[in-house]
Amino acid sequence: VILQNFKVDFAYPVYFTDSFFDREKNKEDIFAKCGIERGSKFLFVIDSNVVSANAQLTSLIEKYFELSQYEMAGEVVVIPGGESSKNNFDHVNKILTAIDQHKIDRHSYIVAIGGGAVLDAAGFAAAIAHRGIRHLRFPTTVLSQNDSGVGVKNGINYFGKKNFLGTFAPPFAVINDYSFLKTLSDRDFRCGISEAIKVGLIKDKTFFEFIESNAEKLNHRDEEVTRQLIFRCAEIHVQHNASGDPFEQGNSRPLDYGHWSAHKLEQLSGFNIRHGEAVAMGMCLDAVYANKKGLLSDHELMRVVLLMKKLQFKLFFPEMDLKSGIQNKLLSGLQEFREHLGGELTIMLIEKIGKGIEVHEVEEKLMLEAIVTMKKGTDN
Amino acid sequence: VILQNFKVDFAYPVYFTDSFFDREKNKEDIFAKCGIERGSKFLFVIDSNVVSANAQLTSLIEKYFELSQYEMAGEVVVIPGGESSKNNFDHVNKILTAIDQHKIDRHSYIVAIGGGAVLDAAGFAAAIAHRGIRHLRFPTTVLSQNDSGVGVKNGINYFGKKNFLGTFAPPFAVINDYSFLKTLSDRDFRCGISEAIKVGLIKDKTFFEFIESNAEKLNHRDEEVTRQLIFRCAEIHVQHNASGDPFEQGNSRPLDYGHWSAHKLEQLSGFNIRHGEAVAMGMCLDAVYANKKGLLSDHELMRVVLLMKKLQFKLFFPEMDLKSGIQNKLLSGLQEFREHLGGELTIMLIEKIGKGIEVHEVEEKLMLEAIVTMKKGTDN
Numbered sequence: 001v002i003l004q005n006f007k008v009d010f011a012y013p014v015y016f017t018d019s020f021f022d023r024e025k026n027k028e029d030i031f032a033k034c035g036i037e038r039g040s041k042f043l044f045v046i047d048s049n050v051v052s053a054n055a056q057l058t059s060l061i062e063k064y065f066e067l068s069q070y071e072m073a074g075e076v077v078v079i080p081g082g083e084s085s086k087n088n089f090d091h092v093n094k095i096l097t098a099i100d101q102h103k104i105d106r107h108s109y110i111v112a113i114g115g116g117a118v119l120d121a122a123g124f125a126a127a128i129a130h131r132g133i134r135h136l137r138f139p140t141t142v143l144s145q146n147d148s149g150v151g152v153k154n155g156i157n158y159f160g161k162k163n164f165l166g167t168f169a170p171p172f173a174v175i176n177d178y179s180f181l182k183t184l185s186d187r188d189f190r191c192g193i194s195e196a197i198k199v200g201l202i203k204d205k206t207f208f209e210f211i212e213s214n215a216e217k218l219n220h221r222d223e224e225v226t227r228q229l230i231f232r233c234a235e236i237h238v239q240h241n242a243s244g245d246p247f248e249q250g251n252s253r254p255l256d257y258g259h260w261s262a263h264k265l266e267q268l269s270g271f272n273i274r275h276g277e278a279v280a281m282g283m284c285l286d287a288v289y290a291n292k293k294g295l296l297s298d299h300e301l302m303r304v305v306l307l308m309k310k311l312q313f314k315l316f317f318p319e320m321d322l323k324s325g326i327q328n329k330l331l332s333g334l335q336e337f338r339e340h341l342g343g344e345l346t347i348m349l350i351e352k353i354g355k356g357i358e359v360h361e362v363e364e365k366l367m368l369e370a371i372v373t374m375k376k377g378t379d380n
Numbered sequence: 381v382i383l384q385n386f387k388v389d390f391a392y393p394v395y396f397t398d399s400f401f402d403r404e405k406n407k408e409d410i411f412a413k414c415g416i417e418r419g420s421k422f423l424f425v426i427d428s429n430v431v432s433a434n435a436q437l438t439s440l441i442e443k444y445f446e447l448s449q450y451e452m453a454g455e456v457v458v459i460p461g462g463e464s465s466k467n468n469f470d471h472v473n474k475i476l477t478a479i480d481q482h483k484i485d486r487h488s489y490i491v492a493i494g495g496g497a498v499l500d501a502a503g504f505a506a507a508i509a510h511r512g513i514r515h516l517r518f519p520t521t522v523l524s525q526n527d528s529g530v531g532v533k534n535g536i537n538y539f540g541k542k543n544f545l546g547t548f549a550p551p552f553a554v555i556n557d558y559s560f561l562k563t564l565s566d567r568d569f570r571c572g573i574s575e576a577i578k579v580g581l582i583k584d585k586t587f588f589e590f591i592e593s594n595a596e597k598l599n600h601r602d603e604e605v606t607r608q609l610i611f612r613c614a615e616i617h618v619q620h621n622a623s624g625d626p627f628e629q630g631n632s633r634p635l636d637y638g639h640w641s642a643h644k645l646e647q648l649s650g651f652n653i654r655h656g657e658a659v660a661m662g663m664c665l666d667a668v669y670a671n672k673k674g675l676l677s678d679h680e681l682m683r684v685v686l687l688m689k690k691l692q693f694k695l696f697f698p699e700m701d702l703k704s705g706i707q708n709k710l711l712s713g714l715q716e717f718r719e720h721l722g723g724e725l726t727i728m729l730i731e732k733i734g735k736g737i738e739v740h741e742v743e744e745k746l747m748l749e750a751i752v753t754m755k756k757g758t759d760n
Contacts, residue, residue, distance in 0.1 A: 002394040002615050004530070004550070006622045011385040100539045105722030106628075128508065130720055131535065131546045131628070150384070155511065159480045166511045167547055170384070235382050242386045248486075248511070340510055342485030 010246075014150050014174040014234055016227075020138070021060040022179075023067060031070065034136075034173045036109065038069045042136075043104045045095055045122040047114025049081030050140050053183035057113075073102035081114060083271040085121045086156045086163075095125035104133055109172065111136045113180075115188075116144040116275070120166070123154030127169035134172040140180035142192020142226070143276050146233035150174050152246050162263050163340070168247040176234070178227065189221055191276025193311055196233040198283060201304065202257045203240070205354025207232055212303070215310040253341060254356060257348040258282030264333025268319035280313035281320075281374070289370040290349040293363070300353050316374045330371065334362055390550040390626075394530050394614055396607075399559045400518070401440040403447060411450065414516075414553045416489065418449045422516075423484050425475055425502040427494025429461030430520050433563035437493075453482035461494060463651040465501045466536045466543075475505035484513055489552065491516045493560075495568075496524040496655070500546070503534030507549035514552040520560035522572020522606070523656050526613035530554050532626050542643050543720070548627040556614070558607065569601055571656025573691055576613040578663060581684065582637045583620070585734025587612055592683070595690040633721060634736060637728040638662030644713025648699040660693035661700075661754070669742075669750040670729045680733050696754045710751065714742055 013034065019025040044061060051057060058076055065072040077098050079091045095110075104110065110133050112122035119137050126135040139149030155166025181189065193211070200208030210228070211218070217225045240255060253259075262282035266273055287304045290296040308315060322329040338345040344360055351357045393414065399405040424441060431437060438456055445452040457478050459471045475490075484490065490513050492502035499517050506515040519529030535546025561569070573591070580588030590608070591598070597605045620635060633639075642662035646653055667684045670676040688695060702709040718725040724740055731737045 001396070002530075002611075002618050003391065004394065004618045004622060005389075005391040006626055007387045007389050008627055009385075009387050011383065014382040014384065016381070096538070096545075100541070100544065103719055105719045107722035128545045128547060130544065130722070131533065131548055133722075150382075153511065158476070161480070164480070164510065165476075165508045167508060168511055231382075238382050238384045242384060246386055247388055339483055339485045342487035342510070342513075 010152075010170040012170055012173050014176065014238065016176045016178070016231060018177060019179045020175060020177045021057065021064045023064060030173075030175060031068070036070070037107075039071065041071045041073045041102070041104060041108040043073045043098055043102055043108065043110050044076040045098075045110060045112045045114075045118070045125075046076050046078050047081040047085070047118040047140060048078050050114050050180065050183075051076075051078055054180070073104060073108070074098060079114075079118055079121060081118060083117050083157075083266075085114075085117045087271075089156065089158070091121055092125045092156060095122060096129055099125070099129045099133065104129070106130050106133055109134045109136050111138065113138040113140060114144075115139070115141045116148040119144055119149055120154050120163075121156050123169060123171070124156050124166055127154055127167045132169060135169070137171050137174045138177055138180070139174065140177075141184060141188055142181060142230060143188075143195060144192075145176045145181070146192060146230040147195040147237060149176070150234045150237050152241060161336075161340075162267060170246075176230065178223075181226065186221075187274070190311060190313070191274045193218060193229070194276040194279040194283070194313070196229050197307065198257050198279065199233055199236045199240075199255070201283065201287075201350050201353060202254065202348060202356030203236055203354065204232075205352075207236070208307075208353050212307055215307060218311065248341065252346045252358060254348050254358070256337075257350070257356060258284075258286050260333050260337035260347060261285050261330055264330050264336065265317060265319055268322060268329055269317065273317060273319070277313065280308050280311075281315055281317065284308055284315050285367075285370055285374055286347070286349055288373050289362075289367055290351070292366050292370055292373075293349075295349060295351045295357065297352070300350075303353060316377075320371055320374065328368060328371065331364060331367060334364075334367075390532075392551055392553050394554040394556065394618065396556045396558070396611060398557060400555060400557045401437065401444045402559075403444060410553075410555060411448070416450070417487075419451065421451045421453045421482070421484060421488040423453045423478055423482055423488065423490050424456040425478075425490060425492045425494075425498070425505075426456050426458050427461040427465070427498040427520060428458050430494050430560065430563075431456075431458055434560070453484060453488070454478060459494075459498055459501060461498060463497050463537075463646070465494075465498045467651075469536065469538070471501050472505045472536060475502060476509055479505070479509045479513065484509070486510050486513055489514045489516050491518065493518040493520060494524075495519070495521040496528040499524055499529055500534050500543075501536050503549060503551070504536050504546055507534055507547045512549060515549070517551050517554045518557055518560070519554065520557075521564060521568055522561060522610060523568075523575060524572075525556040525561070526572060526610040527575035527617060529556070530614045530617050532621060540647075541716075541720075542647060550626075556610065558603075561606065566601075567654070570691060570693070571654045573598060573609070574656040574659040574663070574693070576609050577687065578637050578659065579613055579616045579620075579635070581663065581667075581730050581733060582634065582728060582736030583616055583734065584612075585732075587616070588687075588733050592687055595687060598691065628721065632726050632738060634728050634738070636717075637730070637736060638664075638666050640713050640717035640727060641665050641710055644710055644716065645697060645699055648702060648709055649697065653697060653699070657693065660688050660691075661695055661697065664688055664695050665747075665750055665754055666727070666729055668753050669747055670731070672746050672750055672753075673729075673743075675729060675731045675737065677732070680730075683733060696757075700751055700754065708748060708751065711744060711747060714744075714747075
């Protein structure tokens, strides 16, 4: 037997900036700070929603490149925003075709600008072309700036299953440009707060309390509070990946608190319910369940529920009532969640605010009761 | 700015065994030695050439699983042997469909049995499903047992380009079963020797001399010499990956000696010329070029050429004469080679037997002369 063993070092920066491509407002050369060499080629993939909301973006990018030491390869590739970008291999194929046509190689850059779904699809294309092309991400939503955009995963849906195809592929750099957030709808803005609440609930009580005391300001999209929220949430994600199991070789996914039911709810709604909305519901559902199991106190459960209500998250959806035979459809999300990761079921719950706990079993009867409680208005 | 930084540890064993699935001949439980848990699920992907040459294989595998503590998921997936397995996304899709249907998760195993091309296609499917399913490889050719099968790459051809899609994904384990080699044609057997000569030429003079002095035995497929050849060649590959840049983040691909023209020659022949045959030619061509550049002595060049001839490798093919406009088609392989890896052109040459040297420029005129020399019988 010969034993192979090696370590691979991954490193990337997450920058926080404003109006990146508008040279009149922003003179900072982040590309150079990232160590990108003169003459490097860039291919752009942009979310159609971002293009619609930022009419000047494409021309600003073109102007940026005219004045820069870099080369822009071909036209911007626009792919549909939202989950539909992940539901069709054709979008990935469109990116791959541009990579081929413009001879984008492993020392070139694919820049994706968009929400989490578009970043996932573009990241997947970048990861599989030539065994991985350098990839720069500009997340454009609160959710992607503080959560998925700073992480190492990509993926698309296949066979109707969420993230059935994907890889772990660290980006070359992440650039969180605040100006994109100004064009978000209130609904999309709010969606990004869920994942921040999540890391507070499982890891950082102080951060949870920061959100609690700033809920009203967040409802008014206060810029300073939002910037702090995103920075701290991104920071916790980065620290988590650095100290944990970034490529998920083990069983556990501690950051997936509230996600087993959220993924299923999104799917049951035909992706009309957004990820952040579904996660807010999923976290409450698992908090209600943890309370019924005797893990979480009544008082702390009420704090969780109240914060969600203050932030105007909906906590019950008709899809949660759907049944197939004798089985509530939401509950089949538990099995699908286990299958995606494989191995033993591992679900993160909270035993108090700021402290997660992993369990390997869920009492279905009690979970059904939790769903009923949610329906009654989460007032157990 | 937040800086993300983490290391990921990769480890896998390469076993050498015989008649693995034949419980009467082989009682060793390598799956258990690999640490595979009781009850784990296995999906098999097998090369059609291996199925044809080993009529009993499928029933032996089924019997193996009946008596084992593991579970075999569904029917064996058979995909066409040779490069055609990589030329069509449908084959990857067939594997993905089986993964979906049999609920193969990240703690299940995809076992691929076959030559390098089938391992590449199956490895790619395993790497992108659920962001990476554990993958066991049984390389069945000399070439895959001593070279590609023990490495970390997978890939398929796309847009007519070799390995346009692929990832770096270390296998869970590699099992080199000698019994498969007995069914190879002489042509396929010989093909595997090229990569061994290659590592000798660039890294290990003693190994080159071992091949030189055993050339006659290799022509007669002497088992003991073949086992030594495969073991040492696999060992050098493993050591190389452990000490180098296994995910090729830099510019250099030191193990690709002779490969820029080999890849192109395979493509120009519609993959009628095998990889090992093309590499034998490619190494000689680059040795002739190195000699013309004054890098490699006449004496050492003659040793290289004589060994190739002794092993009955063909050193000139009509495809090497093809022209498009004023450009010899083989030479366009240089540009494609650079593009795949990206960045500066980096070509490995040899300055003496056992010592490679990287160059970043190729004089096209001199390379054309080298092609002419090869045509004249490599007797400069």
